[in-house]
Amino acid sequence: MGDRPVWxxxxxxxxxxxxxxxxxxxxxxxxxxxxxxxxxxxPGGVDRADGPSExxxxxxxxxxxxxxxxxxxxxxxxxxxxxxxTIVTSILxxxxxxTLRAAFPEARAIVRVMPNxxxxxxxxxxxxxxxxxxxxxxxxxxxxxxxxxxxxxLSTEAAINAVTVLAxxxxxxxxxFADSLAGAGAAxxxxxxxxxxxxxxxxxxxxxxxxxxxxxxxxxxxxxxxPGGTTRAGLDVLDAGDALSKLLEExxxxxxxxxxxxxxxxxx
Numbered sequence: 001m002g003d004r005p006v007w008x009x010x011x012x013x014x015x016x017x018x019x020x021x022x023x024x025x026x027x028x029x030x031x032x033x034x035x036x037x038x039x040x041x042x043p044g045g046v047d048r049a050d051g052p053s054e055x056x057x058x059x060x061x062x063x064x065x066x067x068x069x070x071x072x073x074x075x076x077x078x079x080x081x082x083x084x085x086t087i088v089t090s091i092l093x094x095x096x097x098x099t100l101r102a103a104f105p106e107a108r109a110i111v112r113v114m115p116n117x118x119x120x121x122x123x124x125x126x127x128x129x130x131x132x133x134x135x136x137x138x139x140x141x142x143x144x145x146x147x148x149x150x151x152x153x154l155s156t157e158a159a160i161n162a163v164t165v166l167a168x169x170x171x172x173x174x175x176x177f178a179d180s181l182a183g184a185g186a187a188x189x190x191x192x193x194x195x196x197x198x199x200x201x202x203x204x205x206x207x208x209x210x211x212x213x214x215x216x217x218x219x220x221x222x223x224x225x226x227p228g229g230t231t232r233a234g235l236d237v238l239d240a241g242d243a244l245s246k247l248l249e250e251x252x253x254x255x256x257x258x259x260x261x262x263x264x265x266x267x268x
Contacts, residue, residue: 004059006022007052008033010038018115018120021121022147025122033048034046034049051077057081063090064100088104088107090112093259093262094164095263096267114126114160115168124150126152
């Protein structure tokens with residue numbers, strides 16, 4: 001992608017995390033332009049604009065990063081500036097490629113992108129779904145995203161909706177787990193702040209080991225547990241009736257149900 005300009009239409013938490021990740025990886029802030037009436041704080045050197053340049057977006061990447069229900073109001077103000085060289089990417093949860101193509105009919109390509117907040121550290125998980133007949137443009141976007149973490153190519157709208165709830169929403173679920181683990185540590189006698197520090201360090205270390213290990217997480221759990229030991233006693237509670245698995249399945253089902261509702265809403 002070289003130094004192709006990137007326009008961020010909306011720069012909230014997720015787009016801001018992506019911007020942070022790109023800059024940390026060495027991209028020049030001068031390559032980025034932000035249109036956001038919310039007036040977010042921006043890193044030095046990033047251009048703040050009220051709208052597209054008079055000549056349009058040209059060969060830029062234009063990333064949509066606002067609330068999905070706002071598409072119908074915002075797209076008409078941008079569509080005329082999107083031309084045959086412009087790639088439109090979208091991090092709008094639930095908004096399908098067909099809906100985006102209808103909003104930006106002249107775009108070179110439409111690519112759905114679903115990142116998560118750790119992209120700010122270059123440790124994100126990012127799903128990418130392009131149009132079937134625009135593979136070269138989709139690959140260009142994958143290369144643009146590469147400094148942000150693991151890039152997973154996808155082939156269906158259903159798959160990117162699943163990534164939305166597993167990877168996009170996943171950090172929030174893990175933060176809930178971390179908070180609960182720390183709270184449980186305090187309940188058995190640890191100082192609350194110390195328990196939080198220990199819980200976070202444990203999660204950080206265990207996650208790093210899981211990423212590098214040849215075994216899957218289930219096998220790693222068994223390696224920690226000794227027959228008749230403390231870990232086994234705790235795992236027996238988590239495993240009873242597949243309670244943890246069922247809880248997570250219900251959690252993701254609720255989230256993906258909402259993603260499907262949002263897709264239906266934006267289809268009109």
